[in-house]
Amino acid sequence: MIVRKKTYKITPDMLETFNHFFHTYLYPNQLKHGAKLIGRWVNESQTEITAMWEYESVEHYHSIEKDIQQSELHRAAQEKRKENGHLFLECHEEFLSSTSEKGTYFPPKHIVTVSGYITNEKGEVLLVRNLHRSDTMEMPGGQVEEGERLDDAIHREIFEETGVHVTLTNVSGIYQNHSRDITCIVFRGTYKSGTLQPEEGETSEVLFARLTEDNLSSFITREQFKVRVLDAMKTQTVPLNIYHVQPFQLLNRYGDNNK
Structure with missing residues (x-):
């Protein structure tokens, strides 16, 4: 099992717009194709949103991403991003393993x-x-x-x-x-x-x-x-x-x- 940690940099005034975009396009598309949302957090200054997703393996992640890229919901999301302009300033992701090694992430069980x-x-x-x-x-x-x-x-x-x-x-x-x-x-x-x-x-x-x-x-x-x-x-x-x-x-x- 692997965990993908994706972080979005936003301006505070875009928080509500980004949340709506996430619940309308990103979350249902990932869920539909087999990903599992561990959790989503916003920092106190409302300038950074972090989402963590769980996948069975790297191969599972790539398979899901391929299906998402070909979906109608993904195309609708791309159009919506064009309408909203700068929905987020930047984003980056990293992959973590659920092992006993120091510094790795342990997702909640429920x-x-x-x-x-x-x-x-x-x-x-x-x-x-x-x-x-x-x-x-x-x-x-x-x-x-x-x-x-x-x-x-x-x-x-x-x-x-x-x-x-x-x-x-x-x-x-x-x-x-x-x-x-x-x-x-x-x-x-x-x-x-x-x-x-x-x-x-x-x-x-x-x-x-x-x-x-x-x-x-x-x-x-x-x-x-x-x-x-x-x-x-x-x-x-x-x-x-x-x-x-x-x-x-x-x-x-x-x-x-x-x-």
Whole structure:
């Protein structure tokens, strides 16, 4: 296994633009072709962004890069860079090995993701169709970034993928994909505001649908996503506290009856 560390130099005023570019073009294209995002960081002065990607081998990396270079999403990204002008000032990358030798990088063993079971006033459920999983619809969601709160991550992911704002109520389940070391936390919530709109380069379809146990398979074809929706349809909740320590400060709690 190898790790690619890519660093981008930016001006602080371009941070939001670069983040949108990353989530719209770079991240989904790497993920679609088999790369694994370890994490992404921005320095305090907002002048440097670092992303770390994991590959099975050097050959695996080159194979993925070849596929990406030939993809429609890559061509769209190149056009977007031309429109934005100086999206970043410069970038450089280096490769690290996960070994016991001094100075090498040890990637985290787990990735945390969030997903949202969001209903509207009609009781319909918010669903998306991702470009890299076009065979099924699913609840909106994505990876929690380094240093990001779980509830902030699900708010961000839902807005990016669907164009709507939501109110979170509680947590319905926690799921571990042991083969890929991914743990997913599913939130329940309700529609608050906004107009449904697919995210360019990420989602091809966004809608509210009336879901039942009988018609679920006509929308969601992957078993792991079906289970999460079926659990969210039930009434049980999983308490979740988000807090600081030293001293202890409760930032938010989900799972209370009044939430």
